[in-house]
Amino acid sequence: MSSSSRAGHPGRRNGGKGHRCLQRHNQQLAQHRLHHARDERIEPFDICMMERAIVLARQAAATGEVPVGAVVYRGEEILAEASNNREASSDPTGHAEMVALRIAGRNIEAWRLQGCSVAVTLEPCPMCAGAMVNGRVGRLVYGASDPKAGACDTLYEITTDPRLNHRLETIGGVLADRCAGLLSDFFRKRRAERKKARARRSG
Numbered sequence: 001m002s003s004s005s006r007a008g009h010p011g012r013r014n015g016g017k018g019h020r021c022l023q024r025h026n027q028q029l030a031q032h033r034l035h036h037a038r039d040e041r042i043e044p045f046d047i048c049m050m051e052r053a054i055v056l057a058r059q060a061a062a063t064g065e066v067p068v069g070a071v072v073y074r075g076e077e078i079l080a081e082a083s084n085n086r087e088a089s090s091d092p093t094g095h096a097e098m099v100a101l102r103i104a105g106r107n108i109e110a111w112r113l114q115g116c117s118v119a120v121t122l123e124p125c126p127m128c129a130g131a132m133v134n135g136r137v138g139r140l141v142y143g144a145s146d147p148k149a150g151a152c153d154t155l156y157e158i159t160t161d162p163r164l165n166h167r168l169e170t171i172g173g174v175l176a177d178r179c180a181g182l183l184s185d186f187f188r189k190r191r192a193e194r195k196k197a198r199a200r201r202s203g
């Protein structure tokens with residue numbers, strides 16, 4: 001449902017008085033900067049977008065998908081938002097970022113996403129990082145690091161590799177604890193459910 005269209009940011013409907021959530025986000029931003037002194041590139045709107053990505057990730061978890069959410073935006077205009085839908089779509093490329101990039105391209109009728117930012121709750125994998133390079137995305141803002149597949153800082157540095165023909169400003173660790181918490185809760189619950197199911201079968 002939410003994986004479509006150019007939804008305006010709710011704060012923008014607030015009579016032009018700025019974002020309802022801005023004050024809270026400024027506090028979160030201050031906290032983030034305490035831990036990530038080098039990340040003065042982060043804007044309050046990036047935090048808003050990460051909050052939105054977290055909501056999308058939660059929606060994924062509710063339907064049994066690994067909870068990852070992504071938003072593509074340009075300035076303060078949201079071009080696309082998506083959740084991971086690999087299970088529902090039986091699509092190995094159904095990562096939140098891939099789905100969001102496709103929607104964004106359709107919305108602006110261009111494959112070049114120059115000047116666009118992507119906020120995603122988990123560090124992108126090689127596929128998604130590669131798609132962002134190919135799509136000429138301007139900025140990447142991600143939440144939790146991914147020790148198993150992270151391709152932007154952890155295992156590879158695809159989005160900033162000078163050998164490739166395009167590089168993105170890459171900022172990790174934004175609301176990282178909450179983003180990581182969604183994933184660890186999801187996998188903990190899933191392990192418990194599988195254990196219960198095994199016990200039922202053998203009992």
Ligand SMILES: [Zn+2]
Nearest residue numbers: 095124125128
């Ligand atoms: Zn991916």
